[in-house]
Amino acid sequence: MANSRPPLAERLRPRTLDEIVGQPALLAPDAPFRRALAAGRLRSLLLWGPPGCGKTTLARVLADAVGFRLVALSAVLSGVGELREVLEQRPALDSRPLLLFIDEIHRWNKAQQDALLPHVESGALVLVGATTENPAFHLIPALRSRCELILLQAVPPEAIRTLLDRALAEPGLPANLEVEPAALDAIARATDGDARRALSLLERLADRGAITLDAIRAAGNTIFHDRDGDAHYDVVSAFIKSMRGSDADAALYWMARMIEGGEDPVFIARRLVIFASEDIGNAEPRALPLAVATMEACARIGMPESRILLGQACTFLATSPKSNASYTAINAAIAAVKSTGALPVPLHLRNAPTGLAKSLGHGAEYRYPHDHPGHIVAQQYLPDALVGTTFYTPTNQGAEKTIGERLAWWKQRLGGG
Numbered sequence: 556m557a558n559s560r561p562p563l564a565e566r567l568r569p570r571t572l573d574e575i576v577g578q579p580a581l582l583a584p585d586a587p588f589r590r591a592l593a594a595g596r597l598r599s600l601l602l603w604g605p606p607g608c609g610k611t612t613l614a615r616v617l618a619d620a621v622g623f624r625l626v627a628l629s630a631v632l633s634g635v636g637e638l639r640e641v642l643e644q645r646p647a648l649d650s651r652p653l654l655l656f657i658d659e660i661h662r663w664n665k666a667q668q669d670a671l672l673p674h675v676e677s678g679a680l681v682l683v684g685a686t687t688e689n690p691a692f693h694l695i696p697a698l699r700s701r702c703e704l705i706l707l708q709a710v711p712p713e714a715i716r717t718l719l720d721r722a723l724a725e726p727g728l729p730a731n732l733e734v735e736p737a738a739l740d741a742i743a744r745a746t747d748g749d750a751r752r753a754l755s756l757l758e759r760l761a762d763r764g765a766i767t768l769d770a771i772r773a774a775g776n777t778i779f780h781d782r783d784g785d786a787h788y789d790v791v792s793a794f795i796k797s798m799r800g801s802d803a804d805a806a807l808y809w810m811a812r813m814i815e816g817g818e819d820p821v822f823i824a825r826r827l828v829i830f831a832s833e834d835i836g837n838a839e840p841r842a843l844p845l846a847v848a849t850m851e852a853c854a855r856i857g858m859p860e861s862r863i864l865l866g867q868a869c870t871f872l873a874t875s876p877k878s879n880a881s882y883t884a885i886n887a888a889i890a891a892v893k894s895t896g897a898l899p900v901p902l903h904l905r906n907a908p909t910g911l912a913k914s915l916g917h918g919a920e921y922r923y924p925h926d927h928p929g930h931i932v933a934q935q936y937l938p939d940a941l942v943g944t945t946f947y948t949p950t951n952q953g954a955e956k957t958i959g960e961r962l963a964w965w966k967q968r969l970g971g972g
Contacts, residue, residue, distance in 0.1 A: 560727055563758035564751045567722055569612050572620060576717055577710035577750065578609060588705070597621045599675050599682040601660070601690050601699065604707030607749030610685035613707070614656040623654035623681065630662040635670045642674060653680040660684030661693035668695045675701050709748025716743040718750055722757055733765040741771055790816075791826060799834050803873035810869050820861035824850035827868050838878035838953035845871060876953030884947035891941060898938035933969040 560566070569575045572582050572589065581588050591597070597617060602610040611627075618625035626641050641655060657663070675682050675698075682702060690699055710718075719739045722728070738760075746753040760766045760774060790812050797805035813823055828850055831842040849868040853861040907918035922932045937944060949959035 562755065563722055563725065564754040566725060566727065567718065567754060569616060572616055575609055575612060575616065577714035578707055581705065581707070592617070592620050595621050597623070597681055599702040601694070601702045601704050602683065602685045602707055603690055603704060604687070605709045605748060606687055607751040608707045608710055609750065610707060611658060614683045614685065617683065618654045622651060624651040625654050625656060627656040627658065630657055630659045635667055638670060642679065654683060655680045656683045656685070658685050661686040661688040665695055668698050672697055672701070710750045711748065712743040715746065715750055715753045716740065718754060719743060719757055722754055728761045729764065732761055733767060735767045738767050738771055741768060795826065795830055798830055798869065798873040799877065801873055801877065803870045806869050806873045807866065810865060814862055814865070820853040820858055820865060821850060823865055824853045824868070827872060831872055833882045834877055834879055835872060835875050836878045836881040836955070837958055838950065838955040839875040840954055842872055842875050878950045878952045878955050880948060880950050880955065887946045891944065895940055898940050901935055901938065904936065929968065931965055931969065
């Protein structure tokens with residue numbers, strides 16, 4: 556007969572606030588939030604934090620702590636219809652205030668979120684929404700303004716270690732289980748603050764008869780990469796910053812984290828394309844075509860072979876000379892446009908496709924550079940209000956040094972014009 560026991564993480568789910576670990580700033584006995592709960596006060600909340608930090612657990616415990624009736628919905632499976640049913644079927648015999656918990660609330664669209672507003676405002680319910688995504692980007696302002704934002708942290712390794720020790724006392728685990736303390740430490744570190752995954756890995760190892768470092772290695776991938784949440788972008792940020800710092804080894808490590816976590820190789824390649832232009836630019840003109848070729852090849856080839864292409868591109872870009880001169884130049888030019896507006900095009904640069912345009916002076920006195928020595932001629936190209944403005948200043952890095960020397964030679968040849 557199949558084992559019908561709930562998973563270990565569910566069996567160990569805290570039942571009281573004191574059993575929740577990893578959130579001392581919020582739940583310490585003297586914390587303001589904890590004191591408000593002790594006084595029976597609870598307003599609508601948005602719980603924002605990474606996977607496995609205790610959002611669902613906290614919502615359940617909160618209902619008991621203040622004597623509310625808990626109804627839970629999943630935004631993945633539920634919508635306005637289910638919300639309406641919850642409100643219409645309030646039991647007449649249960650007069651307790653309603654705490655409505657919506658897991659992954661960021662998955663509801665604007666119309667669905669709008670449907671919550673009148674009920675939150677009227678006090679018909681206290682809303683507790685859980686999200687792994689930044690509420691500023693995924694939740695409507697009206698809903699955010701009516702809720703207190705609670706930021707939950709990833710559970711630190713020492714707190715996860717406490718949970719693992721607590722789990723080992725769980726009666727449902729196999730008897731005479733071989734346990735290495737070093738393996739427990741490794742699980743606590745490797746699961747990136749996700750207590751649920753740590754307990755799931757522990758249970759899987761326990762079912763195989765040993766919680767040891769060798770058993771962890773045999774279990775396969777224990778590095779977890781969140782492809783959609785904030786942790787995902789932290790790894791991407793470390794990857795980009797390592798390449799920008801010309802540390803090829805660190806860049807390879809962070810890229811390997813994404814690869815092992817199942818990241819789309821084309822996504823990684825797109826980041827390489829952006830980096831090649833933003834951080835290398837004209838210091839190494841080959842960087843951009845190499846990155847674009849890598850992206851196109853990854854789209855055609857897929858994994859696991861794409862890792863080879865990504866490794867080549869990553870190491871080339873990380874070890875290339877760096878310049879953000881073209882990146883800052885376009886930003887400066889855009890800022891000038893926003894500041895000065897649509898300045899008139901000098902007459903000699905205007906198009907003159909008709910006789911009327913020519914009669915108005917369009918294109919008159921334009922000097923064709925190819926008709927002059929060195930294919931360059933002194934001539935005004937910027938609007939009158941911006942004459943003398945410099946947006947692009949080449950660095951002395953790589954090929955951009957040659958560009959700077961060429962510009963200096965042109966300036967000298969044209970007498971500074």
